[in-house]
Amino acid sequence: MVSPEKIPVLWSIVIMASPLPRLIPQSQKTSLFIAIALLLLLIVASAVIYYQRRQPLVKTIDYTQLSNLSRSAEAASLQIDGEVMTVTSKDGSLQRAIVPDSAAQKEIAEGFVKNNLPVQYQSLRPSPLSTALNWAIPLLTLAAFGFVGWRVYASMGGRGSDFTVVNGNGNQNVGFAEVAGVDEAKNELAETIEFLRDPERFGRLGGRAPRGILLSGPPGTGKTLLARAAANEAGVPFLSVSGSSFQEKFAGLGAARVRRLFAEARKLAPCVIFIDEIDALGRQRGRSNDSASADQDQTLNQLLIEMDGFNQTGGVVVIASTNRPDILDQALTRPGRFDREIAVNLADARGREEILKVHARGLILEPELDLQWIARGTPGFSGADLANLLNESAIAATRDNSDCIQRKHVEYARDKILMGAERRGFMMDDEERYATAVHEAGHVAVGLAVKNGDPIHKVSILPRGRALGVTQSLPERDRLMKKREYLEDQIAMLLGGRAAEQLLLDTMTAGASNDIERAVEIARKMVAEFGMSPLGPIHLGRADDPHSQALLDRIEHATSEIINAQMKRACEMVDASRPAIARLVEGLMERDTLEAEEIQECFGTADAQQAA
Ligand code: ADP
């Protein structure tokens, strides 16, 4: 925020005169609201003044006419204000003459007195109030526009806090010890820390200073944490800014912000600049001709200029993070810019255990609760998910009045994260519950029948999040490689719900829409990215690359072939396990949620014997 002293006096008058200052540091929406309120106020004030000053039209006459008028029967009264004499006629009209000569004035006045008509020495000039308002209104208008302009400018990043600075010895004491499961990334950053500790020595030895490092990986894997920890390890300030904050600016402001950011960094050097989500500003340039993208290009150019301008011993390191390294402009990754890319991936089971250790510090877990067990049951969880898992577990334990976190609390938290929070108090009638149970049972039946599926862990018809029911399957181990068969089985399982609706309920529900969306997404990737279709090894990477319509049509065609084939398969599998599905549906209607063992009971021996 801008401190009030910096605001020109005029503006501060407006701001102090209004109750608005408390609203100032808020979003642009608020400033817009303030602007509209101020303008409305002005319009109303002007209207009031206009109304006040509205008076009958005054006709200007000369002395002869005035003299005649004063003697006629029409005249009703006379007002004298300095040299201005105004006669009010019986019909209410006003006529005015300028009479500088006091003898002449006296003569007219005497005429009125003689006819016993009132003569007032009074001022017809505007009252002091309206004079003041006359002055105030243009000033206020100006101030209002100034204020709005300043607000917009400030909120657009014209001044004020463009970025946050955390000092090396700041309160956020994250060191490398707090970042777990990403050892490779930590190793890669070691050299950077070395450089930041003593930039000059690095230069003397002729080492090429690392200027730009790109951390790439899925969200929540600890990229921000790593950058901050690196700055802390080196004991240097950490300037952090989000790439998206450079967007939606007036033309040129984004570039100006980049300039200020680097100017500040040079002052604080050695230091780390951290640009979160750099893809927001580092997309390929020249994509389209609209002004927004032109301005973004300008911002990106400025960033490139600043990075090229670093001198070797300057001691400023820029770390950027992205989960879309593929869409970045190639100029960003040229030597001397972000020339080092460090992948920060989802941790494996061992890494997850390490991350859990970090976040379990200060939590009281029951002795039997094994972090390794949690780690094994959470494939695909990011560091942020794991931190969230322990936090939710602690909340569940507190709610339970338990004095330590138990296994059931962790399971509850995991279900909540994987499937969304339970919606208690949201009652489905029996028909809806039955339809939901059949749908979920379809997923389960297909999930159990396919060879390459993930084990089914739980099925429930308690509404959670936006879903009415959930079937939860978890990979036994981290899947690094996804085979075609696995993807096909996933699609079949997603379509299992709809298959059951069709075969067992003879209807379709809208509840399958999310399943279908996900199934089509996988199928399209198989065709357009993984080359797993009769179209052969094609790759349709960027959405904005030009493609022929014919190719797109063929991709759509191949995609729906996959979907249709898997839908057929799902139907066959559902058809083959009707008795088991009936048992499962019955169980769900009774108990809402069934665990792995109960599911096994429905599908287990009985069907196997039938088949034999
Ligand atoms: P990213 O920048 O990759 O999206 P963040 O660094 O913002 O992820 O991570 C968010 C939070 O998740 C961190 O503040 C931390 O609590 C937790 N976290 C993520 N990754 C890790 C990790 N590797 N070790 C410990 N905690 C982690």
Ligand code: ZN
């Ligand atoms: Zn479904």
